[in-house]
Amino acid sequence: MSAELNQGDPPALIALDWGTSSLRAYAMGADGAVLATRRSEHGVMHLPTGPNVHSPADAFELALQLLCGDWLAAHPQATLIACGMVGSAQGWREAPYRPLPSREADLADAVTLIERPGGQALHVVPGLLQAGELPNVMRGEETQIMGVLQSWSDEGRAPSRLLVGLPGTHTKWAWVEDGAVTRFETFMTGEVYAALSQHTILGRTMVLGGEHDEPAFARGLRVARSPLGVLGVLSTVFSVRTLGLTHQLTGGAQSDYLSGLLIGHEVAALAPALQDGTEVVLCGEPVLCMRYASALEAQGLPTPEIRSGVTPLGLWRIAQAAELV
């Protein structure tokens, strides 16, 4: 994908995926096709500074100008929309969470508008809040889910019921019924993996940097779903160390074994909810999605589809619902 727009091919939508650690911009044509894309490190937690930056809003505006100021100046008619942490309390402006159930029209209705002097306004997609005794939140993933639905409807498919898994630092699992998110759950698996590997005794014997050790990963999955896993993850993770001490697991295998344990416990906990034959699609970084697909298969569940890069599709779907394109 090019970083530059062809002349004579004006974008209808400039779509931003603005997360904690990076900013991505997509120029999209009148048919929803991505014409050009760019990326910078200016995530919400890594904004640029400069002589004219006197407020957070200045820093957000500068990050936007640095990445695609030329697009905005050349195409003032293009709609500007964003999703992700840019709409959090630590973002440019808070786009309050939407309750469940929510479909694209609900997200579109709740878009927060940020006026930009001398330029087009920025439309910020809200996150989702699942109320309850243990509340749950997402911000950015709601747009990925809409992207999955858009990619399916582009293919003429319209499942009445779908479970979307979004592996990552905080993995989300969202149930979608007739196009609306009705429930979701969060697992901190990715961040727990990082914390255990880097900040506990388990990291001391790990040898990192080798190739992916599939048998070690599969062994972790097997332990988690077997009777050996019954005491739960707080107990089984200690086996990373004891299998090492007893020379049954090399240092190079320990990180993949730990990854298998954690993902295995997550999928085993979800398995009862997946027995009803609901179709599962995984959405995210392909290598990580493959690991979750292995875990689902090891649990005896059908092989899920894997999608990635669907955020611009989701922003397009929401912009369409808002009649912005």
Added chain:
Amino acid sequence: MSAELNQGDPPALIALDWGTSSLRAYAMGADGAVLATRRSEHGVMHLPTGPNVHSPADAFELALQLLCGDWLAAHPQATLIACGMVGSAQGWREAPYRPLPSREADLADAVTLIERPGGQALHVVPGLLQAGELPNVMRGEETQIMGVLQSWSDEGRAPSRLLVGLPGTHTKWAWVEDGAVTRFETFMTGEVYAALSQHTILGRTMVLGGEHDEPAFARGLRVARSPLGVLGVLSTVFSVRTLGLTHQLTGGAQSDYLSGLLIGHEVAALAPALQDGTEVVLCGEPVLCMRYASALEAQGLPTPEIRSGVTPLGLWRIAQAAELV
């Protein structure tokens, strides 16, 4: 307890509790009473250096001399014994793990002897290894367990079956039958708590340093053992953040809530094994033991006894079994 010995009260045993971060020495009389005790920061991972330290063995000897060289010189007839990480592969000399079942006589038979030029030899108590698909190890706790048994037999009690919980960085639960450790499990609860609090997003909103928030701790326990906890700890821990975001949990309450969640998941996982009425005793730092006692009570289990400071008693019991005192 004094740090100095009275003249005319010679110790029969100089007992060392030599862990990762500290070294404790107990001078014990011919009747097993502790006559004096001292402590230094010279744990196995924090040994002293000096002009005469050319090897790990030199550093261990220096740590010992700095803490109780005067005791050793004045009482060369006293037996010297140690338990803990001093016997690990990173210790003074490795005291190989003993298999299960093990009672004090088995530990005594397997003591590793370290000759000390010009002084009495050091007897190092072995740790325990539970073989199996998920092996388990302990080093130091086996002596605490023997200390619990000694304190009970000093009181004329001899339970045929007992579960000893040893809360800590790595909490151990050991089943004891007729004086022998027959099985044990490890939960990394303490270290996971530290890693989550200090190295994940959960720590960002925690306000530390306040008083213990018992209702927040109890709330965590309740979530873990209720249907809300069914997805497991990788999922429930995210509620530390979402209850904060939705103003249902103050920053000051979040660390105790997390502590309740983690200990609650641990105790809930163990609960099926505790339904048979086995007597439970908790051994360790009293404040932490109180938390585990609350968790057991919340789970509907009987209130456990709490013991602490039993390591010298355990070393005494093992030294007696080895006919060293």
